[in-house]
Every structure is written in structure tokens, then in C-alpha cells.
Amino acid sequence: MEKIKVIAVDDSALIRNLLTKIINSQPDMEMVATAPDPLIARDLIIKHNPDVITLDIEMPKMDGLEFLERIMRLRPTPVVMVSTLTQRNADVTFRSLELGAVDFVTKPKLDISQGMIDYANDITDKIRAAHASRYRLRRLTNRVDPNEVRAAVADAIDKKQTGLALGNRFAATEKLVLIGSSTGGTEALRAILTELPKDMPAIMITQHMPAGFTKSFADRLNQLCQITVKEAEQGERVLPGHAYIAPGDKHLQLARSGANYICHLKDGEPVNRHKPSVEVLFKSGTEISARNIIGIMLTGMGKDGAVAMAEMKKAGAYNICQDEASSVVFGMPREAIALGAADEVLPLNQIAKHLVDYLSKIGGRAAVRV
Template identity: 50%
Template sequence: MPIKVLVVDDSALIRSLLGTIIKAEKDLLLVGAAPDAYAARELINQFSPDVITLDIEMPKVDGLTFLEKLMKARPTPVVMISTLTEQGADATLRALELGAIDFIAKPKLDIAQGIEQYRVLILEKIRMAATAKVKKTEKAKISSQLTMGFSGTEKIIAVGASTGGTEAIKDFLVQLPVNSPAVVITQHMPPGFTTSFAKRLDSLCRLKVQEVVGGERILPGNAYLAPGNYHLSIKRSGADYIAQLLDSERVSGHKPSVDVMFQSLSSCAAKNTVAVILTGMGKDGAAGMYNLHQNGAYTFAQDEASCVVFGMPKEAINLGGVDEVLPLNDLAAAVVKRLQKINAGSRV
């Protein structure tokens, strides 16, 4: 059975472009192209689409309001069509919070090569969304009891994620105590979106969350997010760990890449690292986590039931690089417990 796709966008040009892309694929079926939420509602009731592409900026009822109502009444995998602006990034993060599976920026319609890249990317996201778990919006179970009995610069928590990761990272970070060891994070996101994501996390967490600019000393009580279009690498400088940005080729199809971050830690801090791989499509991070594990790091993976997409964790598990597989809501407590254990007797 083909994947039934509904396009919802107020731009006739975008509706035409997405419609043409979808109709050319044998495994996809375009069931409609709606200019607004009212037309979309009728088509949803008529065709029960498997995936919806949804524009954030629409007349009458905006995309976020429509998405919120859709997720309450008829949860459906949604790929948001977003603008590459700060306002667009903020709205996209809100959409992911409301239950959207993923997002893609609006295409640059004047560049032929850009359209081809867009075609490949939107098809990948539609097919992935059709297999993803739609999660009803609910607040994470936050344990206010998590405490850390030590504070020092020696330990690092490393987190990698992709599809579904913005909410998973938030749910993980908000549980960590204020004196937690430093957290380094790679989430697959484009430039600009990571800036908004870091600000949002900083407003919600007890840790200070910042987007890396390069050269930061990695300190406890802080979380460091890789910026879009740069790899985050950690190096040792005397007794300190330093964040550095690499403007090199994509790795595992991504920039930033989880593999790059994990591999750097494997080289300089494996025995002082607790690594976590969260929901995401593909295999980025699996090889890096395996190397970390082999060099003495303790490693966790999010379990299938709590993942939006059980791709990256599954690949890491299959490679043999994971010590424990746990539900998302249990990971923070398990990481803190492990850090308390490995820190016994360490210099603080």
C-alpha cells in the first residue's frame, strides 16, 4: 500500500512543487493539497492520510493551532515546512513540542540544484514520518530528587540525537542537577535552529545551556550544543577539556555529526565519559559510541518504545557499543547513578 500524503500550504507554488515530487514516487500517493486548515480538515476526514506536510505560516488558522488540534483529535505523522528565520525556528520547535515528527525548510525555488536536494530530503522525511511513532503531547516525568554528590571538571556527559531528539534532549536535560558534569550535545539541525534550541533549553533547565562558538572550557553545570553546519569536537588542554568547531565534510550524512563528537571524546576522555544516544533516523553515532565503549566509556541508548524513530539507538546496540538500554524517562537518573559510582575515589 502506498503512503498517503496530504500537503497543506497556503502557497500555490509550494503545493505544486510538493505535489509534483510526491506524485513521481510509486510508493507515495498524493491524496490532496489544501491551501488552509479548513480544506485540510475535510481532506483528512475523507482520506485519512498517513503523513501530512504542514506549513507553519497559513491564513485563517495558523499551522501551530491546526497542529495542536490535529494531535488531540487525530494524531498523525506531520512534517513541518518552516522558514529559515529566528521566528520560523521558534515556531518549528513549538511544533515539535506539539507532536510534529520532523521539519524541513522551505525550498529555494530559483536554484535547480537546490530543488533536487530538496526533493531527496523531503522524500526521505515523508517516508521516515510514515514509520515514526506519533507521541501525544505530555509533560515528561521530571524527578526533582536527582542530586550529584560531587562537582568537578573530569567527567563529561555526551548526548547524540536526530529525529525526535529536540524533545528527548529537553526531557533528559531538565532532570539533571545544577551541579551536573558538563553535557556536550549534537542534535541534527540546520544553522539558526540550533541557536533557538539552545535558548529554549536554557530557559527550561537548571543547567546553563549554550550554543558552542568554539574555544569554550567544558565546565560542570553547563551544557554545550553543537551549532548547525559545524561539527563539535572535544580536545584536551592540560587538565581541561575544550570545545572546538570543525568546518569539515559531512560525516554519516550529517554536519554536525554525533560520530565526530563521540570519536573526539573516545580519543581524549573515554574513561571519563558517559554517553547517551537518543531517538533518530540513520546510524550516525553508532560507530563513535562503539569506540567510546571499547575505550572505557559507559554508554546508554534510548529504548525502542520511547523513541520517535528507533534508528540510531538500534544501530549502536547492534554494533555492541551499548551498556544499557532504557526508556527516555529513566535515562537521566541512570546517568547520575552511574556518574556517582565511577566518581567514587576520584579527585574533585
């Protein structure tokens, strides 16, 4: 078996050594080189032609974001960003995903513990996902023009303030949209949510993401969308025109309080090695109100949520899966499709329109008390 060739770029010798130990302990990958800064990394990348690069955000001589832009322009390679948990680094991390990085991990704590074992599993899974990604097919098509982003923000704010949505077609329904995603999901979610009108039914989202980043992610999306996007809070009502993102250290579940839908945050063990887990969200949808659910499975490695999505469909939900060609990694949608969970398999750029069209057709069938 040909091993995945990895280069780590990080100014910390301790981190470089730790990543080398983790990666070289895996049977299917090897660390072919490490570099303390991008200038040294440039020559090593040319020499070794790695399959995946891990890239620190804060480094001397050239920061990770600037180096990533150069990699994407001159030598496109799957990149996993390594980010310290700060507000600034959260913003930069999401910008790196917009520029083409496949995924990110947080900087590890340098101790030997069960947490380190979990970290090793996390980063090696992300390296495998990056290697398996469709990055070379999408090339630089996901790069974002800053002027377009500023225009989208201004337009979204204007529509929120003036109420320029597409009417109130969905306000009289109990319909809910549940979305699961992982590798590549941050950009897939942005592509879908920014296309939705402000009168959408409520949306609940589980995106595999570390604690500390989900609020920044929600805030970033909220600036771009007509709907209100926020990190979910325990016990809050699930309202139309809102999207609720699972916090990075809690499972998100749909629950009821009297006649109202609410968010329930569960602090339990990882499910399918993930916390938050798509399986947990989709299972709660089956238990609470499957016939009112539209389930969506987006890009991601593994099979988290596939079984629950199939159960949700059997109970009456309508499900959409992202297709292989538009997925960064086709693992999660593929597993759901294989189990017969999908009513539709669609490219990413058609999901939002199909969702709105479907809701328009069935919009008035179920009364809601709000």
C-alpha cells in the same frame, strides 16, 4: 509496496508544486492531495486518510500551530512542520514539537541546484521517519500544559539563582556526557536535561537540526533547566554544569587545549548525510578521553553515530541507548545496540536518573583541573 500517502498544507502554490514533485519522485511515497489552507485541508484529510502531513506554520484563515493542535486532538497523524527561518517561527516550531509534530524542515529556496537535491533528500527522509514513528503509541502524552512550563521555568531560574542543586558530587571528575539524537530528539533532550542537577559534568550534544534553529533551541532549554544550555562556540571551554549544542551548520567535536576540554567546530562535508553528525562527536570522544565519556544515543532515524559509539565503548566509555518503546524512531539506538555499543538500554523517563546514579557511584575517581 504500499506507498506512504502524504498531504501538503501550504498557502504557496510554488511550494505545494515543489513538494509534490519531490514526493512523487520517490518510489515509496505519493502526494495524494495538497491544500492552500487548513480549512480545505480538513476535508482532504478526512477523504484521503494520509499517513503523513506536511504543514506550513504561517497560513491564512488558521495558522499551522492552531491546526496542528486540532489534528492532534481530533485525528492524530504524523506531522512534519515546514518553517521559515525567523525567530518567531523558530519559537513556534519548537512549540509544535511539544504539541506532537514529529519533526520539521525549513522552507526550500526555489532554485534548481545541488542544494535542492539535498533538500529533497532531507524532507523525504523526515517523511519516512514520521511514517515509521511511534506517534500512534504515544498519542498525546507529550502535550505540554503551558502552566506546567511556566512553573518549570520559574523553578529552574530559582534554582540557578539560589544554588539549590544536589550538592557538588561531580565537580571533582573529568567525566563528560556526549549525546546524539535526531527525529524526536528535541523532546527527548528536554525530558532528560530538565531532570539534571546543576552540578552535572559537562554535556555535549549533537541533534540533527537546520542552521538557525539550534540557538533558539538551546535558549529554550536553558529557560527550563538547572544546568546552563547554550549553542557551542569555537574554542570555548567545556565546563561542568553546562550543556553545549552543536550549531546546525557545523560538526561539534571534543578537543583539548592544555589541561582543558574545549569545543571545536568543524566546517566539513556531511557525515552519514548529516551536518552536524553524531559520528563526528562520538569519534572525537574516543580520541580525546574515552574512559571519561558517558555516551547516550537517543531516538532518531538512520545509523549516524552507531559505529563511533561502538568504538567509544571498546575504548572504555560507558554507553546508554534509548529503548524502542520510548523512541519516536528507533533507528539510531537500534543500530548502536546491534553493534554492541550499549551498556544499558533504557526508557526515556529513566535515563536522567540512571545517569545521575551512575555518576554518583563513580564520581570521585578522576581528578580534573578547572
